[in-house]
Amino acid sequence: MLTKLQKQFSNRVQLTNYLAELSPWLNDKSASPIQGGEKAALALLELIDPIGYGITRNYIDGNVTYLSPYIRHGILTLNKVRNEALAKCSNHEQIETFIKELAWRDFWQRIYYLNPHWIWQDIELYKTGFQSADYSESLPLDIAEANTGIAIIDYFASQLVQTGYIHNHGRMYLASYIIHWRRIKWQAGARWFLQHLLDGDPASNNLSWQWVASTFSNKPYIFNLENVKKYASPDMDISPESNKPLNATYEELNKILFPLRVSQND
Amino acid sequence: MINLIWLHEDALRSSHKVFAEAQENFQTVFIWDEAYFRQMDYSFKRLVFIYETVCELPCDIYKGEAFEVLSSLARSNEAKILYFPQTPNPALKLIAQNLSKTLDVVIVPDEPFVVLDKELNLRRFFNYWKIAQNRAFQHNGGD
Numbered sequence: 001m002l003t004k005l006q007k008q009f010s011n012r013v014q015l016t017n018y019l020a021e022l023s024p025w026l027n028d029k030s031a032s033p034i035q036g037g038e039k040a041a042l043a044l045l046e047l048i049d050p051i052g053y054g055i056t057r058n059y060i061d062g063n064v065t066y067l068s069p070y071i072r073h074g075i076l077t078l079n080k081v082r083n084e085a086l087a088k089c090s091n092h093e094q095i096e097t098f099i100k101e102l103a104w105r106d107f108w109q110r111i112y113y114l115n116p117h118w119i120w121q122d123i124e125l126y127k128t129g130f131q132s133a134d135y136s137e138s139l140p141l142d143i144a145e146a147n148t149g150i151a152i153i154d155y156f157a158s159q160l161v162q163t164g165y166i167h168n169h170g171r172m173y174l175a176s177y178i179i180h181w182r183r184i185k186w187q188a189g190a191r192w193f194l195q196h197l198l199d200g201d202p203a204s205n206n207l208s209w210q211w212v213a214s215t216f217s218n219k220p221y222i223f224n225l226e227n228v229k230k231y232a233s234p235d236m237d238i239s240p241e242s243n244k245p246l247n248a249t250y251e252e253l254n255k256i257l258f259p260l261r262v263s264q265n266d
Numbered sequence: 267m268i269n270l271i272w273l274h275e276d277a278l279r280s281s282h283k284v285f286a287e288a289q290e291n292f293q294t295v296f297i298w299d300e301a302y303f304r305q306m307d308y309s310f311k312r313l314v315f316i317y318e319t320v321c322e323l324p325c326d327i328y329k330g331e332a333f334e335v336l337s338s339l340a341r342s343n344e345a346k347i348l349y350f351p352q353t354p355n356p357a358l359k360l361i362a363q364n365l366s367k368t369l370d371v372v373i374v375p376d377e378p379f380v381v382l383d384k385e386l387n388l389r390r391f392f393n394y395w396k397i398a399q400n401r402a403f404q405h406n407g408g409d
Contacts, residue, residue, distance in 0.1 A: 002338055005298055005327040007320075019317055022298060022329070023310055032311035036318030038280065074277040074351070075319055078379040083405055092403045099402050100395070106379040107394045112354035114388060164311040195307045198315050203354065 032164040034069060034198055041070035050085040054097035060167050060233040068199035069165070071105065078102045105204055112203035118216075119202050120187060127214040128180065129260030135185040139192050143178060151242035152228055153177050164198040169231055175212040176221050180257045181245055186213040222253055268293050268343040270369075271325075272336060274358050277351030277376065278319045284374040288349045294325035295339060297332045305357060332361050340369055347372055380407040 005022070009015040012031065020029040048065045056062035070076045082102055089095050111118060122132055142148045146158035156170035166174070171193070178189040186209040193209075194200040210216035225238065225246040232238045240247040248256070271284050271294040278296075285294075303313060320327060328335045336348065350362045352375040362371050380401040387393040401408040 002335060003329040005329055007327060009321070012318075015318065015321070016314055019310070019314055022300075023303075023313060025300070025304060026310045026313075029310050031314040034315065036315040037322045038319070039322065069315060073275055073316060073319060074279050074282065074376065076279075077377050079377045079406060082379065082402070082407070086403070086405055102379065103395060103398055103402050104391065106398070107388075107391050109354060110386065110394070111388050114386075116354060116356055164309065164315070191307070196309050196311070198312055200312070 028161075032198055034066070034163070034165055036069075036073075036075075038075055041067070041075045044070070045076060045081065045084055048081070048084060048088070048098075050095040050098035051089055053101075054095065057097065057101075058169060059231045060169060060236065062167075062231075064167065066165070072199040072201045072204075078106055105201075108201070108203040108207050111207060119206050122213075122215040123210055124215050126220075127218065127261070128220050129258050130183070132185070135179070135183050137185055137188060139178070139184060139188040140182065143182070144192065150177070150245060151237035151239070152225075152232075152246070155236055160193070160196050164196055166197070171208070172212060172221060173223055173228065175209050176223055177246075179209075179213050180220055180222055186210060186215065220258070222250065222257060224248055224250060224253060267291070267346060269345045269347040269349065270295060270336060270339060270343065271349040272297075272332070272351075272362075273320075273323065273325050274332075274351065274353065274355075275316055276353040276355055276358065278316070278323060280323055282351055282374070283377065284349045284351045287372065287374045288347075292349070293339065293343060293345075294323070295336070296320045296323070296325050296327050297335050298327055298329045299332045299335075300329075301331050302357065332358075333364055336361075336365055337368065340365075346370055349374055352376060378407055378409065381409055 006018060009018065016031045044065065044067055049063050052063040053065065057064055067076060067081060071078065071081065082099060085095050085098050126132060143157060146154040146161065148154055153174065156166050156174050159170065160166050175189055178184050179186050190206045190209040193205050194202065197205065207216055212221040214220040225240060225243050228246065229238050269288060269292045271288050271292050273294055273296045277284065339345070340348065346369070348365055348369045348371045350371050350373050352373050353359065365371055380398045382397055384397050386397065
């Protein structure tokens, strides 16, 4: 006998309570502020500003679209979003950044179709001076619990778990910190992101982690506090004393994080 | 005979081509598959997002393992065809492959972002972008 589930709810709390009973294996039973559904997706799609996106998207409070969870689950197609951007602006140069970001998702999906084994394996060797075996297998609790003592890392880690969404720069900072500062395998971080991000997609997520790790790029991605300051939102604690391990020049960081690679290059 | 459309988590849209492909006389199904969700390790937030989306769609939601539910519905509906929105997801593809032993599984591709006429070197985005760029700026990808 098949069990048919309820589809009509008078409000979101009722739906959440119903799902809580259907999910006994999960501890945290809170919903994200991001609402699912085609109606919500289409309302956001109307609001996109593809020109503004190109100018401010790198800023944590910049003009991003928040469409990614809807694209991830097929609620919106890349085609539809692109067509909407073209309808809003016919000057291709002004919307190049926006269209290119959609193209990145298309690129990742094509890889997923053609080379699914790339998703969890190192595609290339690390270019950090270390071997894969030098990296730890699992994500330490202080990161998962947003308790590293590094303000901006804890800011994004906590946002990930509490909302299911982080700005792209926050994702890059977290990934870089986990892989290069803590020397943890990218797979451990990628699993954590996939668990919590509403837009978590094995291709976009894991291949981006590999890009940061340098197993799918020519060099590791690192950042420093100066870079964070440039793009930070006002609610972030970007003081040097709260972010000590990040407060250095790229030259200093390269020596600290990749001592073998630097000496190889000398 | 009522055929089946399996609306899985990668294709949660009422305008998906799978509906046109099935034409008429079909039942659309989403499956609350605890084993699959546990395998994916999704947070509760993710599940709420997915479920909220499914509630708006013209489909029935059944609880159980996808293979079992779809096999059982196929039997009771006397279905011949399962329409399956194309996905790269290996876990979903495997279930569809197992169902293809007893059902005709029709894989329905999604609308493309761009149609490429050259073979792709997937090592770097740059290679892709060189080929895709022109069509990426055209309505419907120039299709």
